[in-house]
Amino acid sequence: MDDCDVLIVGGGPAGSTCAWKLHRAGFHVIVMDKAAFPRDKPCAGWITPQAVQALRLDLGEYTRGRTLQVITGFRVRVMGSPRSVEVKYDRPVSFGIRRCEFDHYLLQRSQATLRLGSPVETIRRDRGRWIVNEAIRASTLVGAGGHWCPVARMLNGARVRGPLVAAQEAEFPIESHRSATFTTEAGTPEFYFCRDFKGYGWCFRKQQYLNVGLGRIDRHGPSKAAAEFLSYLKADGRMPADTHCQWRGHAYLVEAPRTRRAVDEDVLLVGDAAGLADSRSGEGIRAGIESGLLAASMIAGRERLLDYETRLRQCGVIESSSGSTILPDQVSAKLGGLLLQLPWFVRHVVLDRWFLKKSVQARSC
Template identity: 30%
Template sequence: MTETAASEAEVTGPCESSADVIVVGAGPAGSTTAYHLARTGLDVLLLEKAAFPREKVCGDGLTPRAVKQLVDMGIDVSESAGWLHNKGLRIVSGGSGLELDWPELAAFPDFGAVRRRADFDELLVRQGQSVGVRLFEQANVSGPVLDSRTGRITGVTARLGDEKRPVTFTAPLVVAADGNSTRLSLSMGRHRRQDRPMGVAYRTYFTSPRHDDRYLEAWMDLSDHRDGKRRLLSGYGWVFGMGDGTSNVGLGVLDTSTAGGELDWRELLRTWCAGMPAEYGFTPANMTMPIRGAALPMALNRQPHYADGLLLVGDAAGMVSPSTGEGIAYAMESGRIAADVIVQALARITPAGRERALQSYPRILRDSYGGHFTLGRSFVRVMGNQRVLKLGADHGLAHPTLMKFVFKLMVNLSEPRAGDAADRIINALTRLAPRS
């Protein structure tokens, strides 16, 4: 544990610590939430089950949406501070490639960035501590504390440190940022919507001469060869240069690809890497990390996002885009939205006024992301068709103007008010799409 965490945790038996808000989980969503709460002067407890630095399965690539959130938190995103900037996305399919630059917008930076999650997550946590967030590492939350009269959450119980000392933390509001498994949400009756897509991601690292590539790279011809038949998968393989001599190499696939039985995702990644160009260097001898995987909860798949004193953010709220599998930007954005709502709620004089403010959180999420995620869900359904997948893989890159439009739509980067014709079409589609 860090020195700060250790000093917070030095107790000999059961203890109680209270705050204005408890945030459970110190990934990008939880740390962003805690930061924006603490900078207003609120007392915030941030509980993380692991100790930093700790690893998370991720592509490590950040779009301009995520970079904007980092800038808003006062984090130095320059290359001299350890980031590798990228220009956009290179799509590879059918032996051809097309480079698509991040759009130049007033609302977002025109560059993305790459950083290992072990370093990235700790950077966000420390930024929160710099504005007063009280961090408890190795705090394994075991369940909610409920008001017996109202059923509202009023805190959490946890096991703290290597000794797993029982601890009770109390606060009038709790934020669940504990990832896809989100035990806290489940214990409060927040179950996953079965009508929303799920995805999986598996990744490893290789030493590679591609490590300083200025484009994120997505290969669109992932396929399954069970029973001797080639079946295209609804997903992509990625190669993200880390700038440190290694590349993050992985695959992200939608659950619509698992027809006919669960795939061995690790073996699929090994097979795909073995078929990559020799100059990439993706050989077993160059692999520096084991293959690890994680689920991708998509399209606001766990609801309600607020009830009974509990708000959901990030993966706990299903904030992964079904179009791209991007989660970090939306995790951080949902954390900031939740913090803004909580700050306003806690400033209200009456309990009824506080509750009205808090009830706005699910509506803001729907208004902000419902249309885009609905379009993404429609994209998922279309891409589940083998003929459509094959048509896109064989001929998509032959239409660069169309691909630029689709790229802008999928990565959700358009001018919200002004902009070109593509921006206006994207904004209209997003407004018209149902939000739920």
């Protein structure tokens, strides 16, 4: 039996960030993940400067041998609308990464002891400690296993309740001789809002890779919606007609309204396991990082862990806002379509406020 202070289930950004901070505080941390790393994860791979800052990521070092696309603008359009709005910024407002590289980098950087390639199957309590898979004993357990996290299931039951983003994504290299036939500009991701504002598609060029996807707060028919979106992009000339996408599906809960309990005695949930992704943009990496840091600082500071959810609220990782569409429910689809043609609204409300959260600097939890 291996003993440790903290066992973290899941080596994605939430788990690895928590492990990184705990290891630096002198704790013996084990990270278990069912996947062998590097592993990929369905994701657009868009991160905000606040996420970079919270991670204290050295971008110069990170770029060595890895893809890092600086983003200085966006194109926004309602699907089927004849015109898009382009917004440019005079400095980087986000970055594009590839999850197979990013997650591996963060996990290695954490310096935690790694147990990769085997899933967590059993969790039980014995004399005030956690026993996982009858192989690891830990004082504190952190559930960072994403949407299907076994620790989240233990705390909340198997039934998933609440608004769920169902998404499809594909990422593939653009062959250099066909580069000009993919017309999405690197550094200017494109967002295509669904006409009912229950989700949006994206087309995002990250150096020599293209990432395409669609996410909707709607459990029904994500594959059909993604296939229609791809046909739309081809008809619009964003990519050649013979482009083939190997779709990968995934789902996750958003932070409002809250449906998951994120804490109990000696156990916490971070990231998607706790259902913390932003309700409007679907951004979940930042909340994963911030909740991982908060969990680590509460464990390291021997604080009362039962206050964790209150602290997530106090530092803004859980917001009071709610809603199950991109636009507030009281805004009709027709009005939404008009608003998204206004450059002022797109820049200041959709991008700066909802997607980039410019007024919310790195949250120190």
